[in-house]
Amino acid sequence: MSKQPVAVVGVGQTKHVAARQDVSIAGLVREAAVRALADAELGWADIDAVVVGKAPDFFEGVMMPELYLAEALGAVGKPMLRVHTAGSVGGSTALVAANLVAAGVHGTVLTVAFEKQSESNAMWGLSLPVPFQQPLTAGAGGFFAPHVRAYMRRTGAPDAVGSMVAFKDRRNALKNPYAHLHEHDLTLERVQSSPMLWDPIRYSETCPSSDGACALVLTGERGAARTPRPPAWVHGGAMRSEPTIFAGKDYVSPQAGRDCAADVYRQAGVTDPRRQLDAVEMYVPFSWYEPMWLENLGFADQGEGWKLVEAGVTEMDGDLPVNPSGGVLSSNPIGASGMIRFAEAALQVRGLAGEHQIDGARRALGHAYGGGAQFFSMWLVGSDRPDR
């Protein structure tokens, strides 16, 4: 059997905030799922299977929480899968769900990713205890800061680039009603004078810790033909992984990320991503990762990514808008963050992104990464049904 086309016909998100104390975990995920079903104008009975994703179970203190979420997600009597691929999980979860449709196994699939980080402290959840790891770093920033510094040394990028990305993403977030951070008074100077957390990463160049969920309804050609709003078609999707630590690993531009992007572009027939893509939702938890990923994903030559940032290319009105939603820097329910990237890319090509819509966007990339810059998941969505 050849691969069946897959369409995104429903997108739902919660308003991401620091602590959703008004809902349980089940209430949070159901809120996103109900919104995705409403977008698709479908009911629970239309869903054949449910695929759930989230980052480590320790973040909420519930082992395999999908078991307890079966009722809240309407999965009783249906197949339910739970994906966990570290920070890339939101994207991987969407791809696992898409494959169920692509393989012809199911007609319509609901996929949900979430994190309710207020249930614990994610920074210390990410700091592995002895005996698993030497107590050298605190939180993800502690792990990634040296790689950012390596990028700056390697490329000679000016210090201000990181703050420009952060300021752009936080301003974009003002146009996204679901974004966690709405910092109306933020200025570039305030970003640059915010406290240094993990040199060279400042407080305002760091993602927040959020409670939030994201849901997608995926279907095939028949479902897409019936859907009331424009679908987003999946033109390519891939995952790549490499080990955390090994001699010769390029933390600045990991091979797994390059390979993953190349696979997606090949599937989608994209040869010049800089010109052929209209928007990118990129996983940028620390501002400097925007120029780093611009190079890793083939939008800029090696060492040139920061120049695109400096020239305003990635601004909302630039020729390659990156994170019009405000990105991970403005909302970070970790397990959901990858799926939000995938969902926002879909919203752009559906023309349903609201105030942060990029006019005429027809092809967009959703990107996620996780672990020690070692797990990558991406999809490329378009407003046109892919050629077969």
Place this chain on the structure above:
Amino acid sequence: MSSPAQPATHPAAHSAARTGGRDVAVVAFAQSSHTRRTDQLSEVELVMPVLHDVLKQTGLTANRIGFTCSGSSDYLAGRAFSFTMALDGVGAWPPISESHVEMDGAWALYEAWVKLQTGEADTALVYSYGKSSPGSVRDVLTRQLDPYTLAPLWPDSIALAALQAQALIDAGLTDERGLARTAVRSRRAATGNPHAQLRGSADVDELLRRPYEVEPLRRHDCPPISDGAAAVILAAGDTARALNANPAWIRGIDHRIEAHQPGVRDLTESPSTRLAASAAGAFDAPLDAAELHAPFTAQEIVLRRALDLDDRVPVNRSGGPLAANPVMAAGLIRIGEAAALIHRGEADRVLAHATSGPCLQQNLVAVLESARGTGGGTR
């Protein structure tokens, strides 16, 4: 491939039958020798030997595998992202196409089967591992219950299984002697399985003289606490035929979940198992054997009823999870043991079952066949 006929007496599958469009087979299986503790081994060291074993069986190398998928639990390991270290055992360089489920490896196999159905890969490496020894697995499993209404009460896995066993006894479906017979049969079957942890058993009368663990369950009704790992290689079509003289074709595979709250379920029934079995084509033709992931003796009774298995079908010739129960790998091992019967030419059509969650909440059923199985004409 044709859809399986659905006999009127069996529940209809929810949607399309899960028989796939592409012939996919288990071509290799390996498991560790499961033990009570492996203090000297990391998860990577637990997984490495079984990975090397399945690669050696097929002559494949890591870079010739199209897709890799694993299953494990951070809660067992006691650390976040435990699977990232296990990935080191795979040798993921150059980078590989890879995914992970926080589920038993049987569901990792399902994800890999789906991947092969898309045609994006022709081979898949599936592995899972569980190291229960660092903590008290009986307490750890309470953390997978509803965090608001159940987990605060700390009902442990044996207590919940005892509720299920008592419901069966109250319904007149078994008794303590019947449960003990299941334990004896399983552990005596395991004497032929060098990987099993508990091999051999005292007789029923002696077992019934021993004290209760949690009434009505005695120690023999409960699984051993095991550390272990397993790996499987899947391959499609001619690739499978080239890698194994007797591929174990996955005739159908499906999985279903039930409500989480034990109080809203009839614990003597397993409708999710029955639905999955029906979608996997289990009722279409007689079975030569079954490998059931029933960690507690009473759960085998529930599953036999859901699957219409009578005494003519040998269940758990390997000894099953009562003889070795590495959590997160025990379900994948059922599929591996079922496939191994076909690889060795000892059976033509075998059912494999995996479970997850309290009291058999979530269940997966796969039907494996040799080329001579009832679907063999098309192979």
